[in-house]
Amino acid sequence: MCKIYFFFFMMLFLTFFSLSIYFLMLDYFFVIEYNLLFINSMLMSMVIFLDWMSLLFMSFVLLISSMVIFYSEEYMYGDLNLERFILLVVMFVFSMMLLIISPNLISILLGWDGLGLVSYILVIYYQNIKSYNAGMLTALTNRVGDVALLMSIAWMVNFGSWNYIFYLKIMFNDYCMQIISVLIVLAAVTKSAQIPFSSWLPAAMAAPTPVSSLVHSSTLVTAGIYLLIRFNEAFSTNLMFFMLFFSMMTMFMSGLGANFEFDLKKIIALSTLSQLGMMMSILSLGSSDLAFFHLLIHALFKALLFMCAGLIIHNFGNMQDIRYLGGLINHLPLTLCFFMICNFSLCGLPFLSGFYSKDLIVEVMSMGYLNIFVYMIFYVSVGLTVCYTFRLSYYLLFGTYNFTSLSLMAESNILMLKGMFGLIFLVVFSGSLMMWIVFTKPMFIFMSLMMKIMTLIFILIGVFIGIEMFKINLSYKFCDSKLNVNYYLGSMWNMPFLSTIFTYKRLLPMSGIYLKFFDQGWIEFYGSKKLVSEFVGLTIFMQWLSKNHFKIYLLLAVMWIFCLIMFM
Template sequence: MGLSCSLAGWMMLSYCLALFPLYLVWNGIGMSLIMEWEVFEVSSALFVFPFIIDCASLVFSFVVCYITSMVMFYSGGYMYGDEFLSRFVWLVIFFVLSMNFLLFIPSLWGLMLGWDGLGITSFALVVYFQNPKSLSAGMITALMNRVGDMFLILAIGLFSICGHWSMLYMWGHLDCVMLVGSIFVMFAGFTKSAQMPFSSWLPAAMAAPTPVSALVHSSTLVTAGVYLLFRFFDTWSKYSDLVWILAVISICTLLMAGIGANLEIDFKKVIALSTLSQLGMMMLCLSVGLCNLAMFHLLTHAMLKALLFMCAGAIIYDGCGGQDVRFFGSVSRRLPLTIGCFNASNFALCGMPFVGAFYSKDLILELCLTNSVGWWILVLLFIATGLTVCYSIRLSYIVCWGYLSVSSLVSFCGDNYSMKFSMFGMVVGAIGCGSFLQSGIPVFEELFHMTKSIKISVVKLLMISLFFSFLFIIKGESSVVHMFKVFFRSVLSFFSSMWFLALLGGHLATNMGMNLSKSFFSYLEQGWSEICGGIGSFKVVSFFSFLNQRLQSNLITSSLGYSLWKGLSIGGILSFSFFSMMGIE
């Protein structure tokens, strides 16, 4: 059963090796190639199926397929003995194929193939374990993403006025059309990348197997919204109101996810909230005009987040399925290689010097300091970056060096060689991806002048965050944090439940929507609209059709014709007699 995972892994790895020389050629040429296939034409609107080959699509596809290859090797050990492993492999292949459609098709209606493919396959992967919890999580995920599909379909219908649906040259048309279309595209990106108020589906998607989480939260589903706004950057960025809305929503998502990750006790949900926090940072980069840095941070974050989920899956696998971090501890004694990779990915996520996301996050913070962005954006961005360090150090401390708080009857499984091989392959990418991309892609290398104090301020932020994480999370767990929990229980409940978005966007919205749809079905679909609409029309047409058939049948013709002939004959005789009498007189 693990053979199919290995074959899929080697297939994706060979595709990556084929993409690499193509990327080198295109990077040297410095151009983009667009190929279009004209499908049909309606009212001067061309339905074309384009493909784009440029540095952004090639590098993104390379990262997606490299992560997928390592995840498939990892799945061979993690899901060994699963009854439906071959179905899982095919779903993952279709999932990655949909993401590549999204990357290489710069047309809105062509992009819907990848966009809907991601939604359908993600639902099938979330409900893979076929239990009520997975089904509810899959329904929340599917319904939230269908909202984004609705906005994208509205944008497709609106942009038909322009006569094309290409994402590369939308400008130059009616300003009102561009504004409304940009709003639709922006909200579609919000739902797919789980920005507020559509954030509740991202932690719920943790019901999927851990290899799926490594794909979804690194380079596939959640990054589709960021990539869509990256492609549409020249269209929506000229509207200052939309830029301001994007900045506010991304900052709120950053803070909400950072605070929630510091209070969450579910292992996979902590990492999911970490993904949500980094997605907020990417959206913030887009709002301040740093679109290339947003893509740079997306790629570096994809590598380290896939490794983080792999290590989390190995730790959960070792603990026989437990995900409560309060029962973890001293894992470094049992899984030294896994913990080494886990700490490497955590340090890369924090922005430790010269590893992983340091190259992208350092550039983002320094450019926000040197550019003319609002002071409130700077303050909240620095607070959110400090929260990233806090929850990363908290997680490493609890898992690696905390006390082992489990029953004596628990047996530990240990990881296998395929999982170790895949984690080792990912740790190379997580540590070296930032420096490789910055040196290999010119648009990711920003040159600017700044003072010594600005350069030191980023290092100061890192040191202050480390100090507070050790003070309040490690040393103050028994005193300060306990007092805060006692006196501010309602505040903690608000922050730990994602500002009640899980209630409002999940259970409440789903129940209200289901009840409302049931009422509509009862009163409209089965009520007066059916009588005035389909059912009523069917009955009227059926009645007249039956009457017409009866009039034209032989039985009606013979009996009715005889009666008519008889009546006409009698009437004719009486009329003749009457006129004759009148003539005689």
């Protein structure tokens, strides 16, 4: 079953990729519209919008998902519900594709809610209490964005159609469009886990690793960014400054948090959060093409990074704590080579794929008229990325082997390695290749030598600090105080605590009071119980009437005759 979907997705990938190049060269786009319903001048229709951007993104989603499905066959080997797992992954991919090709808010909502529902099912796939908690946090956080999208659909009624793509430029200064833009940004911020909705992304690591590979590369978290790229023409200057501030804070917070984390998958999840912050920040500076470019490049190396992490976890008997790892270059050399190439690409080392997008983002930001706060946060975040990457690399490569001595480490997972081989060449070469495709006109950025090498300086500082952190072995001080600096930085500025306990600690007792005094009290007495008693009484009366209808008829006839005699 895995191989069937693998070949099917690969054929679709080749078709869509060649079509995207063709559409880009000839500047084509297709709009396919099917009218469903017409109510009071409101047209509800199913619309498919095919241009080079949607086709290119779909081709990347299909490529990564085909490799992930191929990889899952061995990773999930022995699972009793493997077919159900693969079908859920396929549903996940098709929900994302529906979202990509939709220029209509109604059809976007179908894909958007499809992603939310299937992601919840996949997060609780391993049925234990941790998975259930993570699934509820994921679902309820994303529900805030779903409500914002529903409200934007309601506001779009003012334009007579839900095809937002026709109104972005024309209605730029319109009050309704400004409200819709704010709601769309709120929806995208929840889906892409920006502050203050960041806590669900590391929690979603409870899902199987192939799902994490798909979620953190080309689906779910990138859905919000893609929606913002499509909507970017309608954003006002103030809204873009608002997005810039929160995305930079997300980038900085996740970089700090990853340096104090010991869970292998959570470190990679926090790096995804950092890159999402970078995409949203450059998008809010007006470079939507550059955000899309980084979105594609990041999808490739992040998918492979999770695949490598999954193979390590698989060989270590589902153990994810990096303090137990070490010296893996002797046991899993090929996996660690792939892992390090992806890490270097994530850091933006010349001349891997991540360098072409990340360095360009930093240089475009440096060319803008921005204050020193934005400038320094950007560069410090780049340094923090390198810092936690090299800390992780040292724990895996050069540390002492801290796992049980009765273990057999060997790269015998042939299918998993084949799935990883499918992406490694793209991780190395896709940056230079995609630059020719996405940017049809050459870009020239002129800066002083110091500004030009500023990125390299911060990368080297990050390498030094990451190695030193490994030597010092900074760890949590597990104490009750939430004011402890290590705890505060490692727990994403107490955001998981604020999202869970802080939210329901006051609301849960209030809901209990409401249940006791209202739902099971006065409302029940005057609501459901009162209705039941009234209806029962009315039914008894009607039943009495129906049983005695002849007697009542005669009585009414006598009364009618009596009235006639009296009044005549």
